Amino acid sequence: MTAESAKAFEALEGQARALLDLFARAGYEPVAPAIIQPAGVFLDQIGEQVRGRTYVFTDLAGEELCLRPDLTVPVSRLYLERHPQADEQARYSYNGPAFRFQPLGPSATHPREFRQAGIECFGVPDKENADIEMIRLAVEAVKSAGLRDFSLRFGDIALFYALVDALQLPKRWRNKLRHYFWRPPVFHALLDRIAQGTRPEPDTLATALADKIASADQARAEEIVAAYLDAQGIPLAGNRSLREIAERLLDHAADLRADPLPQEVGTVIDYVLTVSAPPREACDKLAMIAKGAGLDIDAGLGAISRRFDRLEGEGVDLSRATFTAEFGRKLEYYSGLVFQIEAEGLDETEPVAGGGRYDNLLTALGAPRPVPAVGSAIHTERLLAAVEGGA
Incomplete structure (x- = not known):
């Protein structure tokens, strides 16, 4: 290791120690889940955009395994190992490597091996309180590391689910639109096709x-x-x-x-998903679209608006925040709030931190009852680079 790389490693480790100290003071117990994980667990839960980038291998006993592409699933599995009945609240923090293939080649902001420091909160019934806590701690963490010039991006997958339910779509199309939400190009191609009544080419x-x-x-x-x-x-x-x-x-x-959707239904969905604006403005636009279409999504919009009120009340600056209706991050286990922190000079695909709510993941991993859960992870190498670049 060269002197320069040793210095960079020490800076990264020092930053991680400070982050874990902050999380510990907030009541998050440090844990260290295994790097090698059962492949099936990840391939079933993380979604198309990440599963194709996961390093999968078979060991000598014939078991299919993978290098963890994120830490939320391993920490969730650890929670269930400790609490098989999923009947306890728990808050965990972690710091360690994750691994993803980079189709365009590895780079400083998209390496094959990268480190995440994060927190996961399980079993807290007051979801709004837990969401606020998660966002507030993520913001506090990057600020404590020295990041000053950043913005927040929000989305809410539960709002999209409420929209497709309010539109009373056939179950088949409702499920497919939910499934493809995380892949906008595929989603819009599907929506255009089923709203125009065209069918896939049959002679294949x-x-x-x-x-x-x-x-x-x-x-x-x-x-x-x-x-x-x-x-x-x-x-x-x-x-x-x-x-x-x-x-x-x-x-x-x-x-x-399958029968096509009415074209006006596709138009409403398109209008909703084009909304990307400061939080208050976005809520007003979404309410106007819903009213014009005769849809009742007031409960979802009310929850989003109330969340922003509380964030501002707890000192989170939303002056540079955006709510994007189409924003869902890349991991398909999310089920509600999603957010990420974007540093100046890095684009939307290079957040320094991000997270969200994943209330359905634990039952998919074998929990005997639903477990409300929300988490956040910091890409520590990006955070350090953004801090040093802005110094």
Whole structure:
């Protein structure tokens, strides 16, 4: 290690120690979840944008494992190990590496291995209080590290869910729009297609294979897919199982048969998702769109507005904050509030910190009851670079 790299490492570790001290004073117990995790847990929960960037391998015993691409899932698993009945409140903090493939190549702001210092809060029934605590601590943490020039970006996935419920969409399209929300280009292509009444091109190999398995049960469908892949010499590689491939083919076939959405429904969704403005202005715009469309999303908008009131009341500066209706971050376990802290000179894809609410994750990991949960992680290398760059 060169003198320069040793100095950088010590600065990073010093920053992390200070962050963990701050979290400890706020009541967050430090934990160290395992770096190697069961692959299936992550591939099922983190979503398409991250699962394709996860380092997956099989050990000598044949178990499929991965290098953790984030720390929220490992800390959630640790919570369930300690509290199998999921009936206790807990607050944990951590600092350690995470790993993601970078399709454009690693860089200073997008390395393959990066460090996260963060906090996770489990089981607190007053979700609003926990959300406020999480945002306030994240802001306090980056400010304590010396970051001065930053802005806040907010979104709320629960508001989008409330919108599609208020529109009374067919269950199929409601579920698909929820599924693709985190991938805006795919989402808008899907919305345009189903609102215009166009269907996927039917004369494809995928459609032909889907037709073969359309009337089969799951086990038989997987056998047919396996036989086809074998006959074509196509290896089963990457992060897709036979079950998932069969399910996607059946989903593709169902798209061909489904009725389109009314075009005006697609227009309303588009209008809502184009809203990106300072928090008060965004709430007013969303209320106006909802009123014009005859939709009742008052409860969701009221919760968002009240959250902003409380944040300002607790000293969080929202003068440079933005609420973006389409903002959902990249991890698909989020279910409500999402936020990130963006430093001057770094774009939206390079936040120094971010987090949100993930109330459905713990039951997906095996909890016997729903567990309200919210967390935040700081990309410590980005934070240090932003602080030193602004010094």
